[in-house]
Amino acid sequence: MNDNEQRDPLERLRVADPAAGLEARDGFADEVVARVAAETSAASPAEAPPVTGLAVERARRRPTWLQVAAVAASLLVVGAAGYGIGLTTGGATNLADGAAPPVSLRSGADAGIAEQGMMPEPPTGDLKMSAPDLGGQIYPYGGGRNHFSASGLSTSEGTAVAYGFDARAASAAGTIAALAAALGVEGTPELANGSWTAGPQDGTGPALGVSLDGTLGFWYSDPRIAPWQCADGTETCEPSGQVPSEQAAIDALRSLLASTGRDPSAYEFTSETWEGAVTRSAQAWPVRDGQRIDQAWTVELSNDGMFSAAGALAELVPLGGYPVVSEQEAFDRLSDPRFGAQMTTLPIAMQDAPATTDEWVPPTEPPAAPTPGAEVSWTVNDVEIVEARLGLASQWQPDGSVVVVPAYEFTDADGGTWSVIAVADAKLDFAGE
Template sequence: MTEDNELDPLARLRASDPAADVEPSEGFVAGVVARATADEDETAPVSDLAAARRRRRRPLWRPLVAVAASIAIVGGAGFAIGTTTGAGTTLAGGAAAPISLQGGGSSGSGAQVPNAGSAEGRVASGAASDLAARYRFGRNSFTASGLSADAGTAKAYTFDARSASDVKTVTALATALGITTTPQLTNGSWTAGPQDGSAPSLTVGLDGTLSFYYANQKLYPSPCVTTDSNGDTAEPCVANTPALPAQDAAVAALRSLITAAGRDPGTFEYTSETADGALTRTAQAWPVVDGQRVDQAWSVELTTEGVASASGFLAPIVGLGDYPVVSAQQAFERLSDPRFGAQVTAMPLAARAEAGDVSTDPVPPTDTGAAEPPATQPPAAPRAGTPLSWPIHRVHIVSARLGLASQWQPDGSVLVVPAYELTDSDGGTWSVVAVADAKLDFSTQ
């Protein structure tokens, strides 16, 4: 992790991938080349981990233009999902939504908007990028009314990774996933099963949450490509895709994994949210602490044949006692303090609708007018003294909720600390750490 990307949640997610640095086993590349150049009926190609990681990321990250149009929380396991197959299922019931201190899809600064000079940027220009730009860090003028001025204390927690980093815990999880080989601690992680994608495998990273990732590539439905009458590639399809398992089955599989890892499944809240057209049924398990979901979740992808992938964390959450917290009014003032910054976690629904986010519309918008004619010349040069455009987005905060959010320490450990979610008059939400200055270490790295 470098100084340039240390606050980028996408970079942090990739850096925390326990399989990110896995190298192919000896002879694997040569074997794949040999299979690819052999006759088709000799043997089937072996999947590699790079393909697994691409499949794993695909449902988690929307295309850049969609992010610009609709900001969603993307924490350890925050899913940005459009149309879903079936309603979400909540079994533990009623816990408050997680709060993220990482911002909505960028380094604490709202949405990322493509470079306006690039082709991608030109496609994303217009209402979507304009609205996203309004919600970026800076260029915001904050006001508030009706917020409490009472400070106090709140409980904080941490992930105790070392207490679960042992062969017994990892073996129990591996066994529940059908892996019979004894886990080995090598190259900074626990591993069980072959790491080249040729068979089910489990990797547990030695990070602050003891995060794990399991994949069984053979259970993913086989993709195929169709061609039209001209022989050109048409829409992708799936050959012999079985029906998706029931939501309850995916949740039950997740509960079983949590139990096998020695955790209490009753301390989690479960949802099943599966994107329309998905090839697997997904379920999520959110740890609940003091009635609040923590923004680090377990997840599973289930097929009718079994678990295709699973991820989560093995470290238990333990208490750290009470911390002093600022008042809601002081939290609002932190939004304009450059030491804290304004973390936008959700764009108002009205703004998303204005930007054309179809996931909020019951009927997709239709084209009611002719397309803009193509430009015939560049814009005219500004005249001398032309004012510099510097738009300000005015935000009026009307309410505050005190909850919990995870925070990574420089040594890699992870705290779960008091944080405020501030809601503005348009329905957008912003987050800021609630811990008082006396318990914040402002020293530079």
């Protein structure tokens, strides 16, 4: 990952996880990916806490692993920071007047799979993804050889408000203590090794951690009520219990927001679960100017209560108006390597198609020698843009701060989406120093 992606607060927290090296049972990830594919129809890390016994760490890690595995598997098929239809149940509770979805300035894999810390980033250039009804068609995933076309795009420039996370203002003992109290975490918050912590950090009780990053990202867990908690000396166990209702998960998150002094009506709520789960997650997306911001608060709920939560503790503050390029100029940026246009959602055909299950047949001889004078294969993808939308996307800065800036999302004729920053050149520091 590049420097900006390394500053992702969730990734930094995962790196600090002392159980990050533990793995699920053999074949688990393959089973999840296979099931999702078949059913889907649509920054320097904080110092790790002391490592404890395997049983304790396995119990702490298991809920995160299972949830992340299901999310990452769905992202592999859908290619967006969301869940695949058919994989999960639940929808949006539009408490913020049906805000538009967030725009991401990273590829679908960067914004989802790689962000989960489970799967490698996609290769640069063309990514070949085959399915029975696609004939091995090559899809552009960003950084590839693409020929873009469009018509009727606006040439009007304008301005739009940008925002930033004021992490320093929220990084105070009182703020952290209030969050700890709202989550039922005992103990006085302590600042050490690049993060605030409260509660036992050895997996024996409710614990809170807050990273000193650009969003003041926090995590909370209570391993005592995790459905995947195994009895002492048992390395594997099956979760049990009924999936909480969508309303219960959203209500828990709404209460958490309110207890920290936030107005739940300024957020849009969603909730998901997945087949075979015994828990339900809920997300609260901050809304500004009718747009979701891609830094949601999230909770995971079991029958026994909320056993994990995460979010950006820093508040969003307006940074004033920024000049914004026209749709046409933003379209031209899709072909400009300086802006690194990325596909942020796979085409509909890829969302609908099941993954190929054809068995690989080993070759019996190498390919024939190229024929003299034969054409050299140089695949260029034709991408027809049919729609443009101006939204907001978060962007990590070299100093670790996080801005939320205007960005365009383009939809192509196949249902894929592409994104580029919308801020005019005059307000872009290309030197990055």
